[in-house]
Amino acid sequence: MRGDALRARNQAHLWQVAQAHGSFTVHELSGAAKRSVDYVRAELRGWQADGFVEKAGKRGMSILWRVTEAPGAPVTATGSRTPEERMWFALRKAGGVFSAADLAMWTNTDEVPVSVDDAQAYCRLLLRAGYVRCEIKADGRGRMASYRLIQNTGPRAPVERRVRAVWDPNTEDFKLHSGRVS
Amino acid sequence: MTRSSQINNTLAPLRNVLAFRTMLQRLDDRSAGLTGMGCFYGPAGFGKTMASIYSANARGACLVQCESTWTVKTLCLVILEELGLKPARTTPEMSRQIQQALAQDDIPLIVDEADFLVSKKSVEILRDIYEKSGVPVILVGEEALPSKLRRWERIHSRMLERVAAEPLDDEDFGHLVAIRCPDVAISQDLAAAIKLASKGSARLIVNNLDTVRLRAAQLGGKGEMALADLGGIGLHDGTPPQMRRFG
Numbered sequence: 001m002r003g004d005a006l007r008a009r010n011q012a013h014l015w016q017v018a019q020a021h022g023s024f025t026v027h028e029l030s031g032a033a034k035r036s037v038d039y040v041r042a043e044l045r046g047w048q049a050d051g052f053v054e055k056a057g058k059r060g061m062s063i064l065w066r067v068t069e070a071p072g073a074p075v076t077a078t079g080s081r082t083p084e085e086r087m088w089f090a091l092r093k094a095g096g097v098f099s100a101a102d103l104a105m106w107t108n109t110d111e112v113p114v115s116v117d118d119a120q121a122y123c124r125l126l127l128r129a130g131y132v133r134c135e136i137k138a139d140g141r142g143r144m145a146s147y148r149l150i151q152n153t154g155p156r157a158p159v160e161r162r163v164r165a166v167w168d169p170n171t172e173d174f175k176l177h178s179g180r181v182s
Numbered sequence: 183m184t185r186s187s188q189i190n191n192t193l194a195p196l197r198n199v200l201a202f203r204t205m206l207q208r209l210d211d212r213s214a215g216l217t218g219m220g221c222f223y224g225p226a227g228f229g230k231t232m233a234s235i236y237s238a239n240a241r242g243a244c245l246v247q248c249e250s251t252w253t254v255k256t257l258c259l260v261i262l263e264e265l266g267l268k269p270a271r272t273t274p275e276m277s278r279q280i281q282q283a284l285a286q287d288d289i290p291l292i293v294d295e296a297d298f299l300v301s302k303k304s305v306e307i308l309r310d311i312y313e314k315s316g317v318p319v320i321l322v323g324e325e326a327l328p329s330k331l332r333r334w335e336r337i338h339s340r341m342l343e344r345v346a347a348e349p350l351d352d353e354d355f356g357h358l359v360a361i362r363c364p365d366v367a368i369s370q371d372l373a374a375a376i377k378l379a380s381k382g383s384a385r386l387i388v389n390n391l392d393t394v395r396l397r398a399a400q401l402g403g404k405g406e407m408a409l410a411d412l413g414g415i416g417l418h419d420g421t422p423p424q425m426r427r428f429g
Contacts, residue, residue, distance in 0.1 A: 086239045093235045093245055093294075101392075105361050106232065108192045109240055142399020155264050 008075070010035070014043055015073055018053070018065075025062035047074050083107065083114045087122050088157030091149055097135050099144040123147055125160055191360045193236050198224075198347045198354075198384070202233040205345045206241055206290060209318035217340040219312055220320040221296075223327040224347025227420070229384035233347070234292050234322050243290040248298040254307050257299070261291070277310055285315035296321035300330040305337050312340065349382025358384070362391040366398045369408035379419040389418045 017033040018024065024032070030040045044065060047053045052074050056066035081089065090106040091098055103119035123145070126132045132147040165174040193199045205220050212218055224230055231247075238245040244264050248257065258276035262269040265283045270276050284291060291311065299305050300323070312319040321327065328344050331337050350358075355377055359368055368376075372394065380386035397412055398404045404411065 081239060081242060089239055089245075090235050093238075093247060094231065095247075101362065102388075105193060105388075106235055107239060109194065109236075110192060111240070142396045155266055 019067055023064055023066040025059050084159050085157045092152055097146045097148050099146050195357050196354050198229045199233040199236050201345050203237045205343050206237050217342045218318045219340045221328055221341055221344045222322045225325050227383035227385040228347040230322050230347050234294055238292050243292050245292045247294040250298050254304045280311055281314040284317045290318040292320045294322045296323040305334055309337055350384055358387050363395045367406045371409040372407055375409050379417040386418050386420050
């Protein structure tokens with residue numbers, strides 16, 4: 001919820017700067033808006049897909065972007081939660097034992113579809129990470145696995161990320177990069 | 183059944199879910215001057231919590247479920263935690279934080295198991311939050327909730343809607359069958375038996391449909407189920423077992 005509002009504000013800011021400049025390279029926009037190059041690049045990809053910006057040749061070695069005449073402004077869907085956020089929300093609130101079918105039933109909407117398979121994948125992810133415990137195992141003959149939430153860490157949904165880490169053979173443990181995690 | 187039909191089988195058409203979403207929508211769209219608190223009440227098992235979770239997700243609302251031990255401070259702490267904010271130290275400060283956060287991002291507040299609050303005057307703080315933020319505030323609770331709320335005149339007068347959860351009807355039953363047993367055709371006698379045993383309770387219907395689906399799978403993926411196919415398996419009817427007598 002808060003994250004959405006923040007995302008929307010960031011995007012509105014970037015869009016304002018982009019409009020003021022008209023045409024720009026990624027690095028120029030990043031410098032002018034004081035946002036990271038990666039963030040600007042990601043936003044530009046989205047805007048390009050929605051037709052708000054287009055490539056307009058090159059400036060030096062970099063691609064030059066230009067704001068198109070398209071009406072309106074890019075919007076982030078505020079208030080609309082991702083499937084993972086919806087599932088995490090539902091399983092935290094419902095309490096007790098649940099199966100992937102339950103989770104899909106609680107969260108599936110026409111706007112954001114969640115299939116039983118999606119729910120199953122998310123349950124497995126939570127199980128691997130130790131957020132849920134498997135109460136009843138699937139028997140392969142129709143009975144679905146049932147889970148119970150054992151680590152309710154807060155309102156924001158855990159998601160899978162790829163991270164770079166350093167392996168320390170002495171402690172036999174991974175250390176996440178303390179800097180930016182990509 | 184095809185995959186696409188499975189995906190579109192959502193809870194949205196269930197009458198209680200629909201009623202809840204309609205109430206939230208009406209509170210959202212209310213014209214200036216109208217009050218913006220709502221109340222959703224009904225016996226356990228009718229799917230009140232399910233409806234509130236579903237609607238909160240769809241609308242992006244803040245949902246808290248009260249517990250019997252909660253004080254006013256706990257309520258504030260939990261709401262702030264749900265909003266992802268660091269709570270201030272005192273209750274009045276926290277109350278202000280909540281008001282600002284809800285108003286700023288236009289997040290409705292839904293309070294489940296509100297019966298626990300009613301007995302403790304904690305409802306007053308919900309009224310404060312509603313008054314200052316202007317966002318819809320919905321209390322969800324047991325059958326007696328509206329009459330309990332009547333004791334607090336200030337809350338009572340700010341209720342725009344009081345919506346009752348209804349027992350599930352045949353249409354709802356059909357929707358739940360499509361969601362829980364998409365690959366099994368249920369015969370008339372079995373459907374009647376399930377409806378009779380479940381007494382309109384969403385929880386029991388879902389339980390019983392799961393029993394049927396499991397039984398169908400155990401019979402080698404049977405596509406049609408009749409009452410006789412259940413064998414010795416009984417349907418859940420929510421009654422506790424009879425007391426046994428020995429000797």
